[in-house]
Amino acid sequence: MASPPSKSSFPVTPENISQKVLKCEYAVRGEIVILAQKLQEELTAKPGTHPFDEILYCNIGNPQSLGQQPITFFREVLAFCDHPAIVDRSETQGLFSKDSIERAQKILGQIPGRATGAYSHSQGIKGLRDTIAAGIEARDGFPADPNDIFLTDGASPAVHMMMQLLIRSENDGIFCPIPQYPLYSASIALHGGTLVPYYLDEATGWGLEISELKKQLEAAKSKGISVRALVVINPGNPTGQVLSEENQRKIVEFCKEEGLVLLADEVYQENVYVPEKKFHSFKKVARSMGYGEKDISLLSFQSVSKGYYGECGKRGGYMEVTGFAGDVREQIYKVASVNLCSNISGQILASLVMNPPKVGDDSYDSYCAERDGILSSLARRAKTLEEAFNKLDGVTCNKAEGAMYLFPRIELPQKAIKAAEAAKKAPDAFYCQCLLNATGIVFVPGSGFGQVSGTWHFRCTILPQEDKIPAIVNRLTEFHQKFMEEFHD
Amino acid sequence: MASPPSKSSFPVTPENISQKVLKCEYAVRGEIVILAQKLQEELTAKPGTHPFDEILYCNIGNPQSLGQQPITFFREVLAFCDHPAIVDRSETQGLFSKDSIERAQKILGQIPGRATGAYSHSQGIKGLRDTIAAGIEARDGFPADPNDIFLTDGASPAVHMMMQLLIRSENDGIFCPIPQYPLYSASIALHGGTLVPYYLDEATGWGLEISELKKQLEAAKSKGISVRALVVINPGNPTGQVLSEENQRKIVEFCKEEGLVLLADEVYQENVYVPEKKFHSFKKVARSMGYGEKDISLLSFQSVSKGYYGECGKRGGYMEVTGFAGDVREQIYKVASVNLCSNISGQILASLVMNPPKVGDDSYDSYCAERDGILSSLARRAKTLEEAFNKLDGVTCNKAEGAMYLFPRIELPQKAIKAAEAAKKAPDAFYCQCLLNATGIVFVPGSGFGQVSGTWHFRCTILPQEDKIPAIVNRLTEFHQKFMEEFHD
Numbered sequence: 001m002a003s004p005p006s007k008s009s010f011p012v013t014p015e016n017i018s019q020k021v022l023k024c025e026y027a028v029r030g031e032i033v034i035l036a037q038k039l040q041e042e043l044t045a046k047p048g049t050h051p052f053d054e055i056l057y058c059n060i061g062n063p064q065s066l067g068q069q070p071i072t073f074f075r076e077v078l079a080f081c082d083h084p085a086i087v088d089r090s091e092t093q094g095l096f097s098k099d100s101i102e103r104a105q106k107i108l109g110q111i112p113g114r115a116t117g118a119y120s121h122s123q124g125i126k127g128l129r130d131t132i133a134a135g136i137e138a139r140d141g142f143p144a145d146p147n148d149i150f151l152t153d154g155a156s157p158a159v160h161m162m163m164q165l166l167i168r169s170e171n172d173g174i175f176c177p178i179p180q181y182p183l184y185s186a187s188i189a190l191h192g193g194t195l196v197p198y199y200l201d202e203a204t205g206w207g208l209e210i211s212e213l214k215k216q217l218e219a220a221k222s223k224g225i226s227v228r229a230l231v232v233i234n235p236g237n238p239t240g241q242v243l244s245e246e247n248q249r250k251i252v253e254f255c256k257e258e259g260l261v262l263l264a265d266e267v268y269q270e271n272v273y274v275p276e277k278k279f280h281s282f283k284k285v286a287r288s289m290g291y292g293e294k295d296i297s298l299l300s301f302q303s304v305s306k307g308y309y310g311e312c313g314k315r316g317g318y319m320e321v322t323g324f325a326g327d328v329r330e331q332i333y334k335v336a337s338v339n340l341c342s343n344i345s346g347q348i349l350a351s352l353v354m355n356p357p358k359v360g361d362d363s364y365d366s367y368c369a370e371r372d373g374i375l376s377s378l379a380r381r382a383k384t385l386e387e388a389f390n391k392l393d394g395v396t397c398n399k400a401e402g403a404m405y406l407f408p409r410i411e412l413p414q415k416a417i418k419a420a421e422a423a424k425k426a427p428d429a430f431y432c433q434c435l436l437n438a439t440g441i442v443f444v445p446g447s448g449f450g451q452v453s454g455t456w457h458f459r460c461t462i463l464p465q466e467d468k469i470p471a472i473v474n475r476l477t478e479f480h481q482k483f484m485e486e487f488h489d
Numbered sequence: 490m491a492s493p494p495s496k497s498s499f500p501v502t503p504e505n506i507s508q509k510v511l512k513c514e515y516a517v518r519g520e521i522v523i524l525a526q527k528l529q530e531e532l533t534a535k536p537g538t539h540p541f542d543e544i545l546y547c548n549i550g551n552p553q554s555l556g557q558q559p560i561t562f563f564r565e566v567l568a569f570c571d572h573p574a575i576v577d578r579s580e581t582q583g584l585f586s587k588d589s590i591e592r593a594q595k596i597l598g599q600i601p602g603r604a605t606g607a608y609s610h611s612q613g614i615k616g617l618r619d620t621i622a623a624g625i626e627a628r629d630g631f632p633a634d635p636n637d638i639f640l641t642d643g644a645s646p647a648v649h650m651m652m653q654l655l656i657r658s659e660n661d662g663i664f665c666p667i668p669q670y671p672l673y674s675a676s677i678a679l680h681g682g683t684l685v686p687y688y689l690d691e692a693t694g695w696g697l698e699i700s701e702l703k704k705q706l707e708a709a710k711s712k713g714i715s716v717r718a719l720v721v722i723n724p725g726n727p728t729g730q731v732l733s734e735e736n737q738r739k740i741v742e743f744c745k746e747e748g749l750v751l752l753a754d755e756v757y758q759e760n761v762y763v764p765e766k767k768f769h770s771f772k773k774v775a776r777s778m779g780y781g782e783k784d785i786s787l788l789s790f791q792s793v794s795k796g797y798y799g800e801c802g803k804r805g806g807y808m809e810v811t812g813f814a815g816d817v818r819e820q821i822y823k824v825a826s827v828n829l830c831s832n833i834s835g836q837i838l839a840s841l842v843m844n845p846p847k848v849g850d851d852s853y854d855s856y857c858a859e860r861d862g863i864l865s866s867l868a869r870r871a872k873t874l875e876e877a878f879n880k881l882d883g884v885t886c887n888k889a890e891g892a893m894y895l896f897p898r899i900e901l902p903q904k905a906i907k908a909a910e911a912a913k914k915a916p917d918a919f920y921c922q923c924l925l926n927a928t929g930i931v932f933v934p935g936s937g938f939g940q941v942s943g944t945w946h947f948r949c950t951i952l953p954q955e956d957k958i959p960a961i962v963n964r965l966t967e968f969h970q971k972f973m974e975e976f977h978d
Contacts, residue, residue, distance in 0.1 A: 010814045011748035018657050021820055026827050065607035079572035083564040091580035118554035119801040153642050156828045168507050186827045259500035297500055312608040313833035325499045331510055338515050338675045339645045343832045344802035
């Protein structure tokens, strides 16, 4: 054999890869998290090298990584579906609740050949889509069609699929709230489109004003941008607000008038913590206005990762697709089919969260206790953290009405801003980095989500277990005081 | 509320969606499968309306949909990981084998907080990547680094990720075998690149000639195409050939010389049916030639969907990424992180297939019996179908050395070609449609995979259970005879 020639430089470099990939940013798993992982490794390798003994991850909506326990009924059904060979064994009766066995048997009966290890229909198993459609109907009081459901590996691939479909070039714009969940900016960048921002109004509790939408739409048009769709996240991420029904009606009306596809991110539909607010799906709102299939193109994204279940690792979710012509739906189906199907456990779980145990079921009482325990605890944590933020010098924080986040605003002293500049960081990234190095607490800087120019924020999840919250509050308060003293103008 | 205005046409039409999406085709789930689903529904609704009583799906590598049973050990581990709350229950000991409990406990110990419901590291759980890297080392006899492993929801998203990274515009080309698995053409189309074909030589058992690669590379260059990468599928899909090590060495040399990324689709690595052939990973081949990290950029794709396990519905897989500079690997990591992580059950399963039970383990004997039963049966089915195809008038079929497919060539009479033209179908699509309507057997026309111009083929999986094979052979033989008589020139 000829000896290897001398060529040794890598053929692929940052200069010759896709510029779309280069441009894409994803703060939730960005620089600050990489630093956190480094500190974590150092703590493990050499305990005592940092002024804290654990990393407190408040950067990502990942409840079970912080000790939230899964809902027992859901896991029983999943385990049984994974290993249905145990159906006739007497031990099974002792290990699983009666209704979980019944439910698993029903689900297995809906899967052709009971084959949980087979690719399914590219939209997902029909029987599971029937269950999900029935759950949507029960939630909304309006019909839902199982053929409108596309089961996906979490909500993210569904969002990518729609961006892939809608974006033709950088002249196609997608309306996104600012602040936004960076999946949207990342996906728009990856598919080569333009993010058209609309700003949520922090002063009115992150309100969504139609006048702002109109202003930004005109501005985009004047730049030659054709706006194709509007993303709404309700309850809001990172802002935690829950839209009023009146506000939702105006958004529906606006999208209809302007011919925009309404992309409704409704993954936090179970996460509402204040009695004065209630979740309404955009489809329910549109239908209650008398708008049907032909009046508005509307997508709803749902995920098994959020809610009280928080099953992030299962990668389950769906999108409900309404108001598209048949020939476009065929294109959506085709894109879905290129990845064959979403994972079957995630599909099963999506059907379970849309149809949990009912009154009279064997698991009902324990299911309710688990669900309500998690939701009421999340509400308490949101309240405690919100109050703590509002006590910090220069920090203001809107109420977390829903979702899993607080997005406090911080007024940083000029000296801190200059120090950040010197460190080549955005001021809020600088603050978050100092906080992490001093306390082990991980927040994501507001610049990762977008914010009104000249304002600074960070996102903090409400997910650490309740026994950790006092320590977070104490460490944060102490750090903040020192930081403000150090950088006092 | 204002009454809805009259505007009722859908804002999204095939004319204003992404042309990349429009162009993309995916034959494996295309027209023929939609027809099969329609016939299936008709059979269910009105039995007796067709000259067959079941659809025989030979269109897709989906073993468990056709009755293949999952490997018990794998499912035991998955079920236990889904519902670890049963760890201390006495019933658990009766239901699960000893080593499956030990393995599940080990895996749970590798997951931070034992949280199978949490998002993991975006490359996958570190402990599972350690196991996979050890499995690769044991297979190849060369080191593997867990930091090179990216766990993915099956192999398809890994392929998309690399196409997304490498393709900048339609001037970027990706070398693909013809015939090819249509995931590649679909993914290249979705990312706006150009498929640069190289033809496998049917006459030499689907051989891969370097002279053909050189010729096609020159042709592409002369059109202004910059070829970035070369896809090799080994064992081959749809062709079923297993490359010789000598041939692999030449391919490695060619990629190295030309600065091409070698994308090695090795998902059928366990599916080799002839004693004279053996699977060698491209990494092993490259390392045995003395080529290291800096000499060649090499990816290996693996999946839990194939092999003897056939766990398609679990959507597990990985890519091993070697020979990339750190700054490019960061970009790959970023793209992976936008979807957070792949599903944890799929991750666990990927670690299991790369580290199955060993001699002395409680499950070892039953595991071997299950594995060998499936593989020897697949070999018998491949042989029976190959012989049946070669007996048909005008049909020739290479040996299925590996993978799950046969790709016979069919000489169609002019009269059939004209009838296909009249029906606006490719001749092989016409043949497959007539076959489906007459017998319920689903083959995918060769035009979905690409073929030398003027030749016609179809792909048939070897996956129907053995008791179905005689019926398939009989129905096919009878149909073929009638078809050839009807369209005799």
